[in-house]
Amino acid sequence: MRIHRHRQQQPKLNIPQYRINRRIQAEQVRVIDENGAPLGILPTEEAITLAETKELDLVEVSPKAEPPVCKILDFGQFKYQKEKEAKKQKAQSKEIEIKGIRLSVRIGEHDFSVRLDQALKFLERGDKVRIELPLRGRERAHREVANQVVERFIHSIRETYPIRLEQPTTYQGGRITAIVARS
Numbered sequence: 001m002r003i004h005r006h007r008q009q010q011p012k013l014n015i016p017q018y019r020i021n022r023r024i025q026a027e028q029v030r031v032i033d034e035n036g037a038p039l040g041i042l043p044t045e046e047a048i049t050l051a052e053t054k055e056l057d058l059v060e061v062s063p064k065a066e067p068p069v070c071k072i073l074d075f076g077q078f079k080y081q082k083e084k085e086a087k088k089q090k091a092q093s094k095e096i097e098i099k100g101i102r103l104s105v106r107i108g109e110h111d112f113s114v115r116l117d118q119a120l121k122f123l124e125r126g127d128k129v130r131i132e133l134p135l136r137g138r139e140r141a142h143r144e145v146a147n148q149v150v151e152r153f154i155h156s157i158r159e160t161y162p163i164r165l166e167q168p169t170t171y172q173g174g175r176i177t178a179i180v181a182r183s
Contacts, residue, residue: 020057020058020059021052021057021058024048027044028067029042031058032070047072057074058070058071099118099119099122099127100132101118101130101132102134103131103133103149104133105135105145112153115153119180123182132176133150133175150176154178162182162183163180166180
């Protein structure tokens, strides 16, 4: 019995890139000071000198606005806060894995129940389950028997958990597959 674990590269934290000080390309920007009070629309050079006099940075926080919105703030602290928020968001999001259960046409009753228990455990954790049934030799001529085994397995899962079919039972490349998840 083999359980497939489809490992994918963990993405780095998704932190947007911000333009600061001389990298801001707009000619005029809407400026917000360090206390959150709007200072109005200023030429970029004037806004940068204003930020430098306060020993802070001019950060373009909304580049798509017309004109772009910039804040006067400490960029190091701002970047640290954004990284902290991204880490917190990543910790709260649960990545759903697809776990594989492999059956066979001539599966015994005990093996069937062991794989059923595994599938139920995976579904309980919140993962999706890919049910695979590879067909060998003469088994390919009797796909209906293999379909019955997969349907029986799905029906057995349904008796315990309400599930939805993410991918209905399909035959492709000599194997029958279906993907189920808890609804």
